Amino acid sequence: RYNRSVIQYALKIFLVHHTLARSYRLKVPDLTDAPSTMDMATHAMVPPIGEPEEIWMDYWRHDKNFVDHHSYWHFVYRGSVIPGTDAVHLDRQGELFGYMHKQMLARYDAERESWGLDPVDPWEFTDVDPLGSDAGDDFHLSPLNSNFRPRPAGIPWPSSQIRRFQDWTDNIRRAFEEGILQTTRRERGIQIRLGENSSANWVGHIIEATSGIFADNYGRMHNRGHGIFGSLGLQGDLQTYMAHADHAIRDHIFFRWHKFIDNLIEEYHQTRTTELAVDAPPVIIGENDIVISTSENPPNGFSDWSSNQWSNNNFSSDLLKTALDLPQQLFEWGKLTHDQFNYHIRVRRRGNTGTELRLTLRIYIAPAQHANDRRRWIEMDKFRYVLGATETHTVITRRDRHSSVIRRFPEETTDDLEIPLTTTVDGFCECGWPYNLLLPRGTRDGERYLLAVFISDNTIDSLRIRSRCGSLSYCGAQDSRYPDRRQMGYPFATPISVNGQEMEVLESMNRLDNF
Numbered sequence: 001r002y003n004r005s006v007i008q009y010a011l012k013i014f015l016v017h018h019t020l021a022r023s024y025r026l027k028v029p030d031l032t033d034a035p036s037t038m039d040m041a042t043h044a045m046v047p048p049i050g051e052p053e054e055i056w057m058d059y060w061r062h063d064k065n066f067v068d069h070h071s072y073w074h075f076v077y078r079g080s081v082i083p084g085t086d087a088v089h090l091d092r093q094g095e096l097f098g099y100m101h102k103q104m105l106a107r108y109d110a111e112r113e114s115w116g117l118d119p120v121d122p123w124e125f126t127d128v129d130p131l132g133s134d135a136g137d138d139f140h141l142s143p144l145n146s147n148f149r150p151r152p153a154g155i156p157w158p159s160s161q162i163r164r165f166q167d168w169t170d171n172i173r174r175a176f177e178e179g180i181l182q183t184t185r186r187e188r189g190i191q192i193r194l195g196e197n198s199s200a201n202w203v204g205h206i207i208e209a210t211s212g213i214f215a216d217n218y219g220r221m222h223n224r225g226h227g228i229f230g231s232l233g234l235q236g237d238l239q240t241y242m243a244h245a246d247h248a249i250r251d252h253i254f255f256r257w258h259k260f261i262d263n264l265i266e267e268y269h270q271t272r273t274t275e276l277a278v279d280a281p282p283v284i285i286g287e288n289d290i291v292i293s294t295s296e297n298p299p300n301g302f303s304d305w306s307s308n309q310w311s312n313n314n315f316s317s318d319l320l321k322t323a324l325d326l327p328q329q330l331f332e333w334g335k336l337t338h339d340q341f342n343y344h345i346r347v348r349r350r351g352n353t354g355t356e357l358r359l360t361l362r363i364y365i366a367p368a369q370h371a372n373d374r375r376r377w378i379e380m381d382k383f384r385y386v387l388g389a390t391e392t393h394t395v396i397t398r399r400d401r402h403s404s405v406i407r408r409f410p411e412e413t414t415d416d417l418e419i420p421l422t423t424t425v426d427g428f429c430e431c432g433w434p435y436n437l438l439l440p441r442g443t444r445d446g447e448r449y450l451l452a453v454f455i456s457d458n459t460i461d462s463l464r465i466r467s468r469c470g471s472l473s474y475c476g477a478q479d480s481r482y483p484d485r486r487q488m489g490y491p492f493a494t495p496i497s498v499n500g501q502e503m504e505v506l507e508s509m510n511r512l513d514n515f
């Protein structure tokens with residue numbers, strides 16, 4: 001007798017983290033890709049009709065590339081010592097925990113909206129979930145998943161647990177108010193003052209589970225919540241998907257739990273501001289300067305320049321199509337894909353030539369009607385670009401498949417824009433948002449999104465590295481600090497101010513456009 005999942009777990013940890021395994025560049029085998037027993041014929045994708053239901057999102061929550069991304073993220077950013085090293089955490093792990101899951105929620109809500117589902121409702125400890133969660137027979141008949149059971153509906157949290165979680169929440173809120181993290185044994189005098197650069201990181205650590213000695217005061221809230229849902233209504237060794245990062249996102253309750261977690265993290269970020277006017281690089285990018293096309297070339301005339309300005313305006317972007325197809329991999333309920341596309345971005349210099357300008361371009365999208373809610377902005381890409389000392393203007397074309405948020409395709413990153421500007425380091429190759437889910441589904445009639453390109457000064461904010469695989473934005477890189485010194489999610493990480501005046505997202509964009 002052996003426990004298959006323990007062996008798989010040990011092997012994956014060894015391959016992802018151990019220096020010996022990494023020196024041989026061993027790849028993690030896909031341990032779940034056994035042939036599916038699924039009868040494809042029964043899975044014809046018929047658009048659902050009637051009142052929107054949670055199960056309409058099953059194709060998204062069970063997308064194998066997404067399940068893998070989340071699973072590997074937690075393999076990389078673990079709560080205990082990294083094998084083969086003395087390190088307990090990777091650089092800015094707490095902050096990245098908060099940011100990566102926040103982005104999952106922004107994408108989840110965008111996807112829900114396209115089906116007419118409300119934004120995800122944060123979990124409250126006294127809630128009772130009337131739905132439960134069932135990954136389907138194909139999942140449960142597989143010997144790979146013999147320990148897992150569907151989560152039964154209608155079971156409340158034990159009241160003793162509710163009290164513990166309320167205490168932890170109170171302690172965390174007090175820490176935010178006082179601006180100090182402390183252990184319960186005050187005489188040991190171990191304190192950390194929030195409000196300095198590492199705050200976002202500590203806020204993530206105390207809420208996830210990785211705050212070490214501070215856990216006696218603040219608990220290990222995120223992990224313990226998973227544990228409670230993970231055994232809710234079951235006996236013995238049996239567990240629900242929530243018990244393990246390999247499968248947790250299959251359960252809709254995962255997102256309700258994480259919305260609660262994210263709201264708590266936000267209570268801290270809400271007390272801060274991000275000033276956008278102070279260190280803006282001297283370049284101009286206006287609303288006519290961004291076009292998306294399925295072609296690799298910008299529209300005719302887009303690059304024309306005369307009398308020190310762009311010659312033509314009023315270009316329109318191509319309509320981007322998504323498709324929801326039959327499941328392709330094990331335990332899926334459908335597969336969302338989209339057209340390949342390219343961003344074409346015109347940037348011109350403000351002031352005289354003579355100095356080289358190092359720029360960081362950050363691309364985000366948000367459903368148009370939620371554009372003033374900074375938490376709805378979805379990171380699409382982030383990359384570096386240099387405007388040469390003699391250049392007054394440039395047109396930058398960037399492929400969607402080079403995005404910094406996706407699990408990159410190593411064979412396709414040989415012509416990446418950033419190659420001359422960066423050192424190539426090893427990424428966490430199995431970790432990254434699935435390319436097939438890069439675009440939200442949208443609706444049959446099309447859905448209006450805004451796209452923002454935000455340019456900041458690369459000499460201030462960036463380590464000059466790239467990786468050919470994995471996602472630098474969501475997963476970082478091996479043996480390197482996180483490649484962006486700004487707070488993760490910048491410029492949407494906190495409320496925004498321009499010249500000291502706090503303002504809504506769209507207003508701040510107008511101000512910056514007209515600088």
Ligand SMILES: [Cu+2]
Nearest residue numbers: 070074101245
């Ligand atoms: Cu997670």
